[in-house]
Amino acid sequence: MITFYHAPWSRASGIFWLLEELGAPYRIEHVDIRAPGGVPEEYRAIQPNKKVPAIDHDGVVITERAAISIYLCDVFPEAGLAPAVGDRMRAQYLTWLVYADAVFDPVLAAKAHGHEFMGRGYSYGSFSEMANHLERTLSSRPYIAGDRFTAADIQIGAGINYATNVLKALPERPVFKEYFGRLATRPAFQRYSQKDFEMARATGMAGAV
Ligand SMILES: N[C@@H](CCC(=O)N[C@@H](CS)C(=O)NCC(=O)O)C(=O)O
Secondary structure: OEEEEEOOOOOOHHHHHHHHHHOOOEEEEEOOOOOOOOOOHHHHHOOOOOOOOEEEEOOEEEEOHHHHHHHHHHHOHHHOOOOOOOOOHHHHHHHHHHHHHHHHHHHHHHHHOOOOOOOOOOOOOOHHHHHHHHHHHHHHOOEOOEOOOOHHHHHHHHHHHHHHHOOOOOOOOHHHHHHHHHHHOOHHHHHHHHHHHHHHHHOOOOOOO
């Protein structure tokens, strides 16, 4: 059984979408990352920075979105969300899954918080390098790793959605809109969005009630 440590409308939402794509049974443990007193200290035993997401799969704990994605897709290969070892597309799949957390997310967070920096000296490079690389890649193929949907699309797609509609930190380029439009037609995306919305409302988040 999978326990999914989650907070609605957060960076954990892409893992929620992935779980719906996989079709594996899971239960949700709400971690209130917005509680005035902070997340209880006991949760640090699961996630060292008390962040979501985290997964407990039959007693094995996995943290960090890229690692969780790789782990779950390898444990549930029948879902077909990861190119197998030996498939040439696996190189781009792994590259983009890691890029999502190592470059895309920190660059956007810095932008959203008004942090100006030079690309040199930071492991993630500059904002325009990231946005242009993403645009070039998505102009050359329908999905982030190639010609078919993978778990890397979930992390990049969820990130584009959040960065465009919530952070307002990503330029509204047509290629990003078309790409996300393609992903948003997926039944698993629609199921997870509805469930995340219901969880946001049930936990009293502003805007959801
Ligand atoms: N590197 C982590 C980042 C996770 C993360 O930033 N989670 C945010 C959700 S938006 C969080 O839990 N924030 C609560 C806090 O920092 O107290 C991952 O990729 O899993």
